[in-house]
Amino acid sequence: MSGALPVARWRNPFVAALVVAVLQTAVIGYMIESRASILRNGKDVLLRSAPIDPRDLLRGDYVTLSYDISRISPDVISGALPEGATKAELFVRLKQQPDGFWGPVEASFSPLAQTTDSIVIRSLPFSYYPSSGAPPSTFYPNYGIERYYVPEGEGRVLENARSAHALSVNVRVDPDGRAQIRQVSVDGAPIYQEPLY
Amino acid sequence: MYRGRMERDLRRWVDLGLLPQSSASAMLAEYDARDSTFSVGRVLLALAALLLSASLLLLVAANWEALPRLARVAGVVVLIWLFHFLAAYFLGRGAKAVGAALLILGTMSFGAGIALVGQMYHLSGDAADAMLLWFAGACLSAAAFASAAVTTIAACLAWAFLVTLFDSGGLVPAIEAYFWLVPVLAVIVLTLVRYTDAARTRHLAYLLCVAWLGALYVDNPEIWLAIAFFAAGLIAFLLASLPRSPLYGLASEAGSAPSFYSFAVAVVGLAALQSEVESAWAEIAVGVGLLAVALAGIGLAGARNGAVRYLAYAVFAAEILYLAFETLGSILGTSGFFLIAGVVVALVAWLVIRVERRLGHVREASQ
Secondary structure, three states: OOOOOOOOOOOHHHHHHHHHHHHHHHHHHHHHHHHHHHHOOOEEEEEEEEEEEEEOOEEEEEEEEEEHHEEOOOHEEOOOOOOEEEOOEEEEEEOOOOOOOOEEEEEOOOOOOOOOOOOEOOOOOOEEEEOOOOOOOOOOOOOOOOOEEEOOOOOOHHHHHHHHOOOEEEEEEEOOOOOEEEEEOOOOOOEOOOOOO | OOHHHHHHHHHHHHOOOOHHHHHHHHHHHHHHHOOOOHHHHHHHHHHHHHHHHHHHHHHHHOOOOOHHHHHHHHHHHHHHHHHHHHHHHHHOOOOOOHHHHHHHHHHHHHHHHHHHHHHHHOOOHHHHHHHHHHHHHHHHHHHHOHHHHHHHHHHHHHHHHHHHHHHHHOOOOOOOOOHHHHHHHHHHHHHHHHHOOHHHHHHHHHHHHHHHHHHHHHOOOOOHHHHHHHHHHOOOOHHHHHOOOOOHHHHHHOOOOOHHHHHHHHHHHHHHHHHHHOHHHHHHHHHHHHHHHHHHHHHHHHOOHHHHHHHHHHHHHHHHHHHHHHHHHHHHHHHHHHHHHHHHHHHHHHHHHHHHHHHHHHHOOHH
């Protein structure tokens, strides 16, 4: 066929294999370490949650978790709202409540300072539209901790816990505000604990 | 298939005494020796590789607890190394089909690794990122091995990336930064297509661009965007089709595709504009513009480019019928409209026959 560029190809396919395998392994290693580092260094946060179910084609069965912090009321928003439609991130300050669970006390579209008695968690980027009504509507941010993958067929346990409102999730949050699930408990008893690796 | 047709024609020419038998045999032998020649064995090998990959991906998805997760990661990494080095071994010995199948397995194992990490750490909301990473891994392998098969996988992953953007729900292209990445992926695939001789994969990249433009228009059905499509398509078409253009050499190496797809975008832009304008006169003016564009397409590229020529014929016929229906339809009633339609199609047929004959003369004269 025509169209071949006169580029010198790697004569030795083993060099190509080495380069590809090393880089692809490095990518997977980096992905793992970037998550493990959150588990290792992050601060603990306990969240109340409720699961809903389905299945991911590539990654298998999972439970969708929705949290109290997945609803951010406009009352706690501080600072300016973005001006037109844009991709926005929400920074949410969490404080421990008397019942042990953590809840949102402040949220902002610009980074919030860390304090000793609070933790700032950062949402995934989402599409923001200015609302026409005077009070802005409730925000529903995601934090990248909305899925919990379970071995095939084990989703039931968590689903049943949903009806009892007894599900709690321990999350570790790193200084950047990225979160990683560490432990899932039903009625305060841990049923899934996440190892570092 | 092309080979069958060619064999029949060659036999006929040999029978007519136009071609010695030895030349005909040599031509067929040359064709069969080409790398890109379709072979059932090669296709089946690639299919086998895809089936094995699917089983691997499903194994990851099963989240099988009998094996600790670190062992699962190690297994996937071992597969990545194994498949790439086996591919290198077979490619080094000239077994290209086996090498290509192993490279497919290697790239799919990398995807399985990404999925596995996503499962291990319960990642959510990262489907587009994961797809992008997988695409990058595929491109790396395609470039390093100059592999047409992996280029095709990369093209499919670019499509999958576009699909995940819609999958995440509530896609608004204009503010979705990743949306603007799609044409970049298409350009990367096209570069790989040239480098790896994956000729047929080119269409996946062009169609990706067209689908992307379609999504952009669905999101912003504005007159200026339709005009922009038309203008950009026309400019690209002229750049790809005029022998004087600086890009002509590059475009013609890619066959008829660049002219065809840019012409298609120009036509789609005008058709969208026609559906967007309000007044009847504006609609007729745009319609006449479409007819002119169709004729220009035949005049400029029709002689060398069958794909553009047939698209132009189709556009011309459809637009004439549309205009006849819009302007005369209400006066004539249904039976009168079919009368007009019959006359119009006969006229177009006459025109097509004239054009084809003229183009035949042009081709003969230029030889």
